[in-house]
Amino acid sequence: MAILVTGGAGYIGSHTCVELLNAGYEIVVLDNFINSKPEAIKRISEITGQSFKSYNIDLLDEKKVNEIFLENAIEAVIHFAGLKAVGESVYLPLRYYHNNITGTLVLCETMKKYNVKKLVFSSSATVYGMPGKFPISEDFPLEALNPYGRTKLMIEEILHDLYVSDNSWSVALLRYFNPIGAHDSGLIGEDPNGIPNNLMPYITQVAVGKLEELNVFGNQYPTKDGSGVRDYIHVVDLAAGHLKALQKVSNSTGVEAYNLGTGKGYSVLEMVSAFEKASGKKVPYKIVEARPGDAAVCYADPVKAKQELKWAAVKNINEMCKDSWRWQVNNPNGYDNKIEVFQSPH
Ligand code: WQD
DSSP: OEEEEETTTSHHHHHHHHHHHHTTOEEEEEOOOSSSOHHHHHHHHHHHTOOOEEEOOOTTOHHHHHHHHHHSOEEEEEEOOSOOOHHHHHHOHHHHIIIIIIHHHHHHHHHHHTTOOEEEEEEEGGGGOOOSSSSBOTTSOOOOOSHHHHHHHHHHHHHHHHHHHOTTOEEEEEEEOEEEOOOTTSSSOOOOSSSOSSHHHHHHHHHTTSSSOEEEEOSOSSSSSSSOEEOEEEHHHHHHHHHHHHHHHHSOOEEEEEEESOSOOEEHHHHHHHHHHHHOOOOOEEEEOOOTTOOSEEOBOOHHHHHHTOOOOOOOHHHHHHHHHHHHHHOTTTTOOSOOOOOOOO
């Protein structure tokens, strides 16, 4: 029996595949490589010494998705596949709704057809909108502030409705806070297309000399140093949370949401200092205007995952920074083999 991992070549998907294989699971990966590279699939095998089936298909291709379930004895699904750029979703809402929602509907219809009703869904803390109080627990009101976040919220609601219609479903909704870091082999990691939107890949590209300096989006927030505070969590801890959620959905029915965060917030300027200490590299930065739509503070109350999944993040901010840096240094151009010529580090 195998675990189907949709989006298994992506940042969190690839790290979860490594943990699944290391734990003895058989996996099947589905990925359309729109936001990932086939090289990541090879690296997963290199790290684990194990091979597995992967299909280069789009979840929107119902016929091909059906073939995966026909050809493989799937027992459960971990569903990462989806577009995830907040800013882009504002300009391309129809693409985000079609890709994320319709793709999930095709997946669930096919799962139902083959009586596979155990699902771990990659949700996001973005479904909390801007709560204005902290730490954030799963019973907080839900509110989406952009089309990307709305797709996550809509999918959570669709999965709740699915369970109401058929109580044999078992679903875990995993709400990620801010994943950073990389597997300590330095072989897999975050590989953003173009200029990174997220803080850590931007920092590592400044440190390696690919980008000139970090723009700190505002220092007038009501925080200790004025810069934004987030709950950064090591991607390997996040992957481990998926295995615990898989165990939970394998032994119960129902739909439950879980925050996957550390419960501790760090400001942007604290992250810069932590990274400089961990890497030994300077990260030049300048303070610029706050980014529209950014919350001042966002960090998790992870107690529900601790109690019900027996999971807690264990890696500290220094490990997160060191592992992010090792990935960047080993892979200056991510999974692309071509080496771009760029300014040598300062
Ligand atoms: C973190 C902090 C920025 C870049 C996003 C998505 C969220 C989730 C995680 C998918 C903030 C500051 C950032 C930069 C900066 N993704 N920053 N300069 O916005 O918390 O969450 O990624 O689920 O849905 O919204 O992450 O890394 O963009 O920002 O100062 O160049 O770093 O203002 O305080 P965010 P982020």
